[in-house]
Amino acid sequence: MLCEKCKKRQATIYYTEIVDGKKYEKHLCEKCALEYADFVYEAEDGSDNALLEGLLSSILGSYYKSSQPVKKEGREAVIQCERCGMTYDAFLQGGKFGCANCYSSFGKQLEKSFRQIHGATSHVGKRPKGFVSQTDRIIKDLSEVDRLSIRLQDAIEKEEFETAAALRDQIRALKAKEESQNV
Amino acid sequence: MYKWFEALGGNEDIVIASGVRLSRNLEKYPFSKKISDSDAIHMVEEVLKEFETYADEEFGYIECNLGELSEIEKFAMVERQILSKEIAVKKQCSGLVMSEDESTSILINEEDHLKIQALAGGANMQKAYEKANEVDDYASESLEMAFSEKYGYLTSSPSNVGTGLRASYLMFLPALGGANKINRLSEEVMKYGVGLKAVYGDGAEGVGHIYELYNEKTLGSTEPELLENLRGIMEQVAAQERKRREYLLANNYDEIEDQVFRSYGVLKYAKQMNSKDAMTLLSQIKFGADVGIIQFEKPLNIYKMIMEVQPYSLQCRSGKYVGSKVRDKLRAQYLGANLSEVIN
Numbered sequence A: 001m002l003c004e005k006c007k008k009r010q011a012t013i014y015y016t017e018i019v020d021g022k023k024y025e026k027h028l029c030e031k032c033a034l035e036y037a038d039f040v041y042e043a044e045d046g047s048d049n050a051l052l053e054g055l056l057s058s059i060l061g062s063y064y065k066s067s068q069p070v071k072k073e074g075r076e077a078v079i080q081c082e083r084c085g086m087t088y089d090a091f092l093q094g095g096k097f098g099c100a101n102c103y104s105s106f107g108k109q110l111e112k113s114f115r116q117i118h119g120a121t122s123h124v125g126k127r128p129k130g131f132v133s134q135t136d137r138i139i140k141d142l143s144e145v146d147r148l149s150i151r152l153q154d155a156i157e158k159e160e161f162e163t164a165a166a167l168r169d170q171i172r173a174l175k176a177k178e179e180s181q182n183v
Numbered sequence B: 001m002y003k004w005f006e007a008l009g010g011n012e013d014i015v016i017a018s019g020v021r022l023s024r025n026l027e028k029y030p031f032s033k034k035i036s037d038s039d040a041i042h043m044v045e046e047v048l049k050e051f052e053t054y055a056d057e058e059f060g061y062i063e064c065n066l067g068e069l070s071e072i073e074k075f076a077m078v079e080r081q082i083l084s085k086e087i088a089v090k091k092q093c094s095g096l097v098m099s100e101d102e103s104t105s106i107l108i109n110e111e112d113h114l115k116i117q118a119l120a121g122g123a124n125m126q127k128a129y130e131k132a133n134e135v136d137d138y139a140s141e142s143l144e145m146a147f148s149e150k151y152g153y154l155t156s157s158p159s160n161v162g163t164g165l166r167a168s169y170l171m172f173l174p175a176l177g178g179a180n181k182i183n184r185l186s187e188e189v190m191k192y193g194v195g196l197k198a199v200y201g202d203g204a205e206g207v208g209h210i211y212e213l214y215n216e217k218t219l220g221s222t223e224p225e226l227l228e229n230l231r232g233i234m235e236q237v238a239a240q241e242r243k244r245r246e247y248l249l250a251n252n253y254d255e256i257e258d259q260v261f262r263s264y265g266v267l268k269y270a271k272q273m274n275s276k277d278a279m280t281l282l283s284q285i286k287f288g289a290d291v292g293i294i295q296f297e298k299p300l301n302i303y304k305m306i307m308e309v310q311p312y313s314l315q316c317r318s319g320k321y322v323g324s325k326v327r328d329k330l331r332a333q334y335l336g337a338n339l340s341e342v343i344n
């Protein structure tokens, strides 16, 4: 079998993902897998997204205020939307959100259901005209290296590995240049 | 003014129509599950007001509060796929903006605040998407939509979040349906995030062999990606239907020819007909016409006839509420008068 990415070399490694309870395999050659693995296989629990989110939040972490109170006591806290009063349990039973704010209120709990329904957790499609995202605003104030790092995350999420590899090289070059200047 | 389904496009032998639905909510009101009666009134008024100018500019837009329509009118619109049953029986204030040919409509305060729908005849998804998108852009110019950077357009149901896009092809699959292949096919397309279900009747095979093929996933892909994926599946389903048709004709031509002409005779000359029989027989002569077994003096739009023999649509035209016995007579009269003469 040929590598699905470069379609030239023999595929020796496969990467699996679960979408909608179905298993999909990606067959890659060693070279392509290395580019992939650089970013993906470091995840301890084998889930690529856990790593991506980790990287992204470490990049953006200092800019975002933690939006959710972290409750780590043994008991289960009742999760409720402040704006419309919908509880997370009622949402699970009825299958309908009460308002736009429910999405941020139920936060991380949603990712699992979204992954089950859509095989994805992030929107990549249309935005309302004139929508300026928080990330856009933050990116404006970032250094060149941080900006490239974010584009790198984006490329990985979209599985654009050639773009990702190019960005990674750019970041390395920039960092090397900075270091040599600091000497 | 013609309805959209009266304008013949291409590909009618298998793809009857293409439709796009965009689910949107206004940021400032709770979703339908939690919205109060008074907020619902304000929301519907606000959206209707917003579309007043649109209705003026775009020739022939109709605006109304659904409370102003009769039961029969509302259920006839359910049969024509404009309203959902849910909104037709809803007690809370709801509204409708619709183009005169019924190809474009906006339902206000259904499951989501705005349900933007656009339909095009034949396999013309791009046209339907562009229209829905244009209406969406118009609406978002002054109405702030519930949108998050991470999750995209926020909807009542988690199954619509992200793009809020549901694209569907209305497909005529008599050969696959007749061979009981729909169940297997729907399991097959599910693997690609696509659903397939009968439009009329219960069960997988349904009545009249008209099916809807639609994207189930709305998050994690762009709109063009979703449409392209669905188009690819549609073409494969259509190819399978064509293959099955060829097989049937090669092996059972005489039986099929006999059946098609019998069905025509019953449709044209019966005095009473229930809607299930009418749809089954219409489906058979559409198949006969599509493959060239039967030829009509005038081109026949079977889908239009299927819509018009539905119970509420019949009553709507007759202008009064009538029982099923009278409807069966009205249906037979309609078919006798509207079925074109055979010329072969």
Ligand SMILES: [Zn+2]
Pocket (backbone or CB within 6 Å): A003, A004, A005, A006, A007, A008, A009, A028, A029, A030, A031, A032, A033
């Ligand atoms: Zn390769």
Ligand SMILES: [Zn+2]
Pocket (backbone or CB within 6 Å): A081, A082, A083, A084, A085, A086, A097, A098, A099, A100, A101, A102, A103
């Ligand atoms: Zn809420």
